[in-house]
Amino acid sequence: MARWLRRVLIRIHEFAVGGKVRLTAKADRELVALGLGLDPDDVRELLVSLTSADCAGRQVSRATGEWMYLFKSPVCGKLVYVKLILRSDAWLYLSTKTKKVDMKKASNHKLTRHRIGRVLPDDACPSCGTMMKQTRSRLRLPVNGEEIIVPSASHLKCSKCSEVVLRFLEAKRLHEDAIAIYRKKHGLLSADQIRAIREQFGLTQADLARLLRLGANSVSRWESGRNVQTAAMDILLRLIRDLPGSIDYLRHHAA
Numbered sequence: 001m002a003r004w005l006r007r008v009l010i011r012i013h014e015f016a017v018g019g020k021v022r023l024t025a026k027a028d029r030e031l032v033a034l035g036l037g038l039d040p041d042d043v044r045e046l047l048v049s050l051t052s053a054d055c056a057g058r059q060v061s062r063a064t065g066e067w068m069y070l071f072k073s074p075v076c077g078k079l080v081y082v083k084l085i086l087r088s089d090a091w092l093y094l095s096t097k098t099k100k101v102d103m104k105k106a107s108n109h110k111l112t113r114h115r116i117g118r119v120l121p122d123d124a125c126p127s128c129g130t131m132m133k134q135t136r137s138r139l140r141l142p143v144n145g146e147e148i149i150v151p152s153a154s155h156l157k158c159s160k161c162s163e164v165v166l167r168f169l170e171a172k173r174l175h176e177d178a179i180a181i182y183r184k185k186h187g188l189l190s191a192d193q194i195r196a197i198r199e200q201f202g203l204t205q206a207d208l209a210r211l212l213r214l215g216a217n218s219v220s221r222w223e224s225g226r227n228v229q230t231a232a233m234d235i236l237l238r239l240i241r242d243l244p245g246s247i248d249y250l251r252h253h254a255a
């Protein structure tokens with residue numbers, strides 16, 4: 001393993017464990033679009049799990065002179081390219097591109113030698129290097145495939161190129177707010193109500209997920225508020241709660 005890679009992996013793991021992760025709004029949206037309602041905590045888990053075998057190389061950003069590290073990692077059955085800049089906080093970009101990124105295309109011939117590998121301040125724009133400003137405004141996030149507008153989301157914004165960057169806690173807050181807005185809009189059961197229905201029938205989270213033919217973690221993610229059920233699943237949960245015999249019916253038809 002190259003020495004720079006060993007050093008980079010150690011720092012990425014430290015950042016991820018410490019929650020020192022930032023996401024561009026674009027990366028955050030791409031993450032959600034992968035399916036399964038991935039959230040910023042999943043990003044941390046993804047970063048912690050990166051190994052030298054996942055490394056797809058590094059290149060210098062033409063705009064800023066910073067090193068960008070590329071990793072490819074399977075997420076939800078898709079090969080995802082993760083692009084990182086390391087400053088005092090780790091930065092993350094995410095791309096779902098499955099074709100191999102050609103590192104040689106990123107020629108550095110226009111960069112002066114002294115710029116290569118420089119490190120910008122945490123709040124510098126990762127796309128153009130301008131210092132970004134802390135602000136609050138509307139941000140969109142897809143929830144179960146539906147665009148949800150969060151009216152007052154805290155983030156950093158670049159006045160030059162309009163790049164939007166979320167600190168880890170801001171990204172978490174954006175997800176929580178988007179889920180709350182989605183839940184209210186569709187009049188869905190709360191996380192506690194779902195737990196009560198499950199316990200009413202003495203089911204584990206995995207039992208209920210299996211009966212509803214969902215992924216093993218789905219119910220646990222609903223109950224912890226990391227994800228929210230679709231309106232279709234919500235009505236199924238209400239049927240289980242209110243219609244006698246429905247649990248037996250589901251058990252009979254369970255795969």
Ligand SMILES: [Zn+2]
Nearest residue numbers: 125128158161
């Ligand atoms: Zn910018």
